[in-house]
Amino acid sequence: MNAQATGVPKPIITQDNSFFFEAAAAGRLEVQRCTQCSELRHPPAPCCASCQSFEWDTVTCAMRGTLYSYTIAHRPQDSAFEYPHAIALVDLEEGVRIVADVFDSDHTALVEGAPMDIVIREHPHGTMLPSVRIAQEVAE
Ligand SMILES: [Zn+2]
Known part of the structure; x- marks a missing residue:
């Protein structure tokens, strides 16, 4: 609750x-x-x-990066978010670091150095912002 x-x-x-x-x-x-x-x-x-x-x-940016670090927030909780709420620091291929929420990812699979995809998504306040997820495998 x-x-x-x-x-x-x-x-x-x-x-x-x-x-x-x-x-x-x-x-x-x-x-x-x-x-x-x-x-x-x-x-x-x-x-x-x-x-x-x-x-x-x-x-x-190319919308790809590497997981530098992350945290998983459990509380305090706000109804605008789903918990546990994972927040990541991702080093973009271009060489700068962003902070973004993690979505569509198994939190136990978050490891430093993991390849990440950046996806622009609508956030609870209605603004489009970058989020990150563990890189999806590309079918060959
Ligand atoms: Zn300068």
């Missing part, structure tokens, strides 16, 4: 992160790239941590 629902807060959209949500709404995962030094960064930020440039564009 779930505790009292607090509701899932909606993301706060700013001029620095709106590209991320617009891309996700279109089914893509995009990260920022500094146009001065080419460093990729996530989460979105106004300034490059490597060279302090405010100039950036975006890169569309």
Whole structure:
């Protein structure tokens, strides 16, 4: 039984992160790239941590990564989520790390280094966001 629902807060959209949500709404995962030094960064930020440039564009990611770490939340519970709720840190092929919820995966099969797929899904607050699952085998 779930505790009292607090509701899932909606993301706060700013001029620095709106590209991320617009891309996700279109089914893509995009990260920022500094146009001065080419460093990729996530989460979105106004300034490059490597060279302090405010100039950036975006890169569309391949939707594949590797599980860096994860946690499985059991409580406190909110009716907006299903429990146990797995949350992962995934290193994208492009070289940046994202945090995302895990879906459609056996939690006992989560191991660091596992190949992961990134899938854009609608979240409880109605926003499209990346989620991750253990990579599906490709039929050959
Ligand atoms: Zn830079």
